[in-house]
Amino acid sequence: MFAIYKRELKAYFISPIGYLFAANFLAISGLLFSICTLQKQEASSVSTYFEYLIYAFAILLPLLTMKSLSEERKTKSEQLLMTSPVSISGIIMGKYFAALTVFTAALLFNSLNFGLLAKYGNVNGMLIVSNLICLFFIGALFLAIGMFFSSLTEDALVSAIGSIDTIFIMLAVSFLSDISIPWVKSVVDFISILSRYEPFTYGILDITSVIYYVSIAAVFLFFTVRVYERRRWA
Amino acid sequence: MIEFKNVYKDYGQNHALKGISFSVKQGEILGFLGPNGAGKSTALNILTGYLSATAGEAFVDGVSIFENPMEAKKQIGFLPEMPPLYPEMRVGEYLNFVYDLKNCKISRKQHINDICEVVKLSHVKNRLIKNLSKGYKQRVGIAQALIGNPKVLVFDEPTVGLDPKQIIEIRNLVKMLGKEHTIILSTHILPEVQQVCSRVVVINEGLIVADESIETLTEALEGTRRYIAKICGAEQDVLKLLRSLPVLRSADVIGAQDANSVSYLIESDENIDARVPLFNALAAKGYAIIGLEGVDMSLEDVFVRLVSNKEKREGGKRR
Numbered sequence: 027m028f029a030i031y032k033r034e035l036k037a038y039f040i041s042p043i044g045y046l047f048a049a050n051f052l053a054i055s056g057l058l059f060s061i062c063t064l065q066k067q068e069a070s071s072v073s074t075y076f077e078y079l080i081y082a083f084a085i086l087l088p089l090l091t092m093k094s095l096s097e098e099r100k101t102k103s104e105q106l107l108m109t110s111p112v113s114i115s116g117i118i119m120g121k122y123f124a125a126l127t128v129f130t131a132a133l134l135f136n137s138l139n140f141g142l143l144a145k146y147g148n149v150n151g152m153l154i155v156s157n158l159i160c161l162f163f164i165g166a167l168f169l170a171i172g173m174f175f176s177s178l179t180e181d182a183l184v185s186a187i188g189s190i191d192t193i194f195i196m197l198a199v200s201f202l203s204d205i206s207i208p209w210v211k212s213v214v215d216f217i218s219i220l221s222r223y224e225p226f227t228y229g230i231l232d233i234t235s236v237i238y239y240v241s242i243a244a245v246f247l248f249f250t251v252r253v254y255e256r257r258r259w260a
Numbered sequence: 261m262i263e264f265k266n267v268y269k270d271y272g273q274n275h276a277l278k279g280i281s282f283s284v285k286q287g288e289i290l291g292f293l294g295p296n297g298a299g300k301s302t303a304l305n306i307l308t309g310y311l312s313a314t315a316g317e318a319f320v321d322g323v324s325i326f327e328n329p330m331e332a333k334k335q336i337g338f339l340p341e342m343p344p345l346y347p348e349m350r351v352g353e354y355l356n357f358v359y360d361l362k363n364c365k366i367s368r369k370q371h372i373n374d375i376c377e378v379v380k381l382s383h384v385k386n387r388l389i390k391n392l393s394k395g396y397k398q399r400v401g402i403a404q405a406l407i408g409n410p411k412v413l414v415f416d417e418p419t420v421g422l423d424p425k426q427i428i429e430i431r432n433l434v435k436m437l438g439k440e441h442t443i444i445l446s447t448h449i450l451p452e453v454q455q456v457c458s459r460v461v462v463i464n465e466g467l468i469v470a471d472e473s474i475e476t477l478t479e480a481l482e483g484t485r486r487y488i489a490k491i492c493g494a495e496q497d498v499l500k501l502l503r504s505l506p507v508l509r510s511a512d513v514i515g516a517q518d519a520n521s522v523s524y525l526i527e528s529d530e531n532i533d534a535r536v537p538l539f540n541a542l543a544a545k546g547y548a549i550i551g552l553e554g555v556d557m558s559l560e561d562v563f564v565r566l567v568s569n570k571e572k573r574e575g576g577k578r579r
Contacts, residue, residue: 029360
């Protein structure tokens, strides 16, 4: 698994995809940060910035995973991986952790923004840390969705669009929580990515939400492994 | 070393393999011969663990590829039909990746250098794979199969798309590797099997139609000269004349008729040059030969020949 992780991580920076992802991530994040916090000149709007960043992730993160498995299938290089003494879950996890590393690096680099904020205003450190932790897990979930769609097709673009659509649907579910029917509201609150994010906006590190994000990511990664196993048996 | 027992593979309604069994002994170079779409790649993909079988068993050095795939895969080096390369990587970098992937225990630098030496890649180790010629890409594919020094090497059509010089080089390389490894070489090219392999398994439409020594294959290929002759004259008269010639073993109409001529497939014994007697006989009757060309046997012809030879032998034994 480590060999695949290493190769994949390197591949992100041999091709332009890693740089483009990082550049776009930082540019979009910088823009949102400027609009939501600096221009408003109030530290409390940092939560709005983080929420908008989740929507940006919905488009940016699938671009990172769209080629992960689809390209290997297209060029048949997956035959090397599948006929080597490595398990399918080892292959998937190696690639997943490589994408997660690139994302985490960009997220951490992006945190420099808060240094700027701290210099000119009052920053609630706990609020920012808990938001960053939450964003990390939401990003991990989106990458898992991206991996799943990448395993379904040879076409990277189809993989990206499929993941983006799915993520947006998962985000849009939260709009249903305004419905006044109590049981619908409780179900939506339970499954919605954004509802689960709410505690973090108050600086609360909600462990049940973290477990929720990790579990959904694990389900998508499990499905990805199943797609490969199914293809082997098909 | 390799054992395939009654292996079936269905793709939905399509039966790619219909119960094939064969074995390969240690040190053998087995030719896996069959036309495109015969099921060769499917069988090899099952053997190497890329695909699973619908039914049956496959063993590599006594280890079941279905029950203990990790252990079985360690024994196999596989070059698929399309070499599994990463174009953005350098040759050395790629081989190091495969070394890590296979979790090798042999001294890394020495092992990779040795392989590059054997497949003649040393001078391109620092080049990007995407910039290499097809022949060199194929060599890189062979090099990755050799990493970990596996007992069994499986090459799926390794010479397809190469120029004649590269084909000869790759065939010689396979022959050389055969001294230390058990090899399965899949191909649809007859001479390749004759030149490189010690035994041949012929597969057609998902079934094994022959499992013979290379001598038997050569025997089936030899012994006959075949020509296609284009002759002017009434079809029945010309055919009658051809069949009456003692130098010819057989003559049949194969069509391609135009207003004045008919094409015939004629066969003679290998040690007889029938062309001069044929010309003389036809000229004496006033039939003009307007075309005569030698033809090689097709794979299908070889299947028929091998199967009928086998039936004759088995019939003989029974008697």
